[in-house]
Amino acid sequence: MTINNLKHGLVVSCQALSHEPLHGSQHMVAMARAAQEGGAVGIRSNSPEDVRAISSEINLPIIGLWKKDYDGFDIYITPTVEDAIAMYEAGAAIVALDATSRPRPDGRTLEETIAELKKCGIPIMADISTYEEGIDAARFGADYISTTLSGYTPYSVTKLPNLELVYRLSETLTVPIVAEGGISTPEEARQARENGAHFVVVGSAITRPQLITAQFANVLSAQRIF
Numbered sequence: 001m002t003i004n005n006l007k008h009g010l011v012v013s014c015q016a017l018s019h020e021p022l023h024g025s026q027h028m029v030a031m032a033r034a035a036q037e038g039g040a041v042g043i044r045s046n047s048p049e050d051v052r053a054i055s056s057e058i059n060l061p062i063i064g065l066w067k068k069d070y071d072g073f074d075i076y077i078t079p080t081v082e083d084a085i086a087m088y089e090a091g092a093a094i095v096a097l098d099a100t101s102r103p104r105p106d107g108r109t110l111e112e113t114i115a116e117l118k119k120c121g122i123p124i125m126a127d128i129s130t131y132e133e134g135i136d137a138a139r140f141g142a143d144y145i146s147t148t149l150s151g152y153t154p155y156s157v158t159k160l161p162n163l164e165l166v167y168r169l170s171e172t173l174t175v176p177i178v179a180e181g182g183i184s185t186p187e188e189a190r191q192a193r194e195n196g197a198h199f200v201v202v203g204s205a206i207t208r209p210q211l212i213t214a215q216f217a218n219v220l221s222a223q224r225i226f
């Protein structure tokens with residue numbers, strides 16, 4: 001399967017950070033396998049380690065990102081050119097990166113970052129938080145624009161999923177728009193497609209069982225009579 005198969009399909013984000021119960025590549029490979037069995041056409045995965053493990057066992061294109069904290073910087077999704085190249089070398093078919101205009105630890109602008117990665121032939125998914133950032137990332141040459149960071153920058157406070165942003169971007173741009181962030185029901189995924197999404201990424205609603213459990217437990221505990 002290649003990135004050409006992503007069109008109109010579901011990409012499942014299989015991520016667990018070090019504080020989460022499913023942290024560890026073996027769990028992420030199992031999640032990716034379950035996603036494939038369920039009909040996913042791609043996987044979104046964090047860190048070279050997880051991407052390497054998943055790509056060696058699962059035949060689906062991987063959107064790779066590397067969540068890394070750099071002291072003094074707010075951005076954390078594949079912050080530097082070096083991080084992006086590491087993800088590509090680990091087996092990511094597309095590399096996702098923070099595409100806001102916030103300062104980057106390697107001192108490059110977003111435009112320079114995208115130009116440099118394009119020179120290496122790396123397909124780029126621009127994770128944006130606002131309409132204007134989407135327009136800029138498309139102008140700089142990103143291959144996909146994803147609404148990943150909508151609601152996660154201090155200046156983009158919004159209710160999720162932000163399917164209105166998917167609609168506005170896909171009405172304006174010819175570059176594929178990806179709906180991602182807070183999609184938690186099949187109905188929302190369908191709506192995202194109708195709003196023009198090239199494909200839809202769903203993470204927590206499928207691969208973070210502690211959050212899924214909490215939705216059930218919270219409803220029940222609210223009704224308990226002591």
Ligand SMILES: CC(=O)N[C@H](C=O)[C@@H](O)[C@H](O)[C@H](O)COP(=O)(O)O
Binds near residue numbers: 205
């Ligand atoms: C904001 C941020 O850091 N998002 C991350 C990006 O890779 C992941 O933690 C999300 O799980 C992913 O975007 C999918 O979104 P949701 O889990 O809401 O379906």
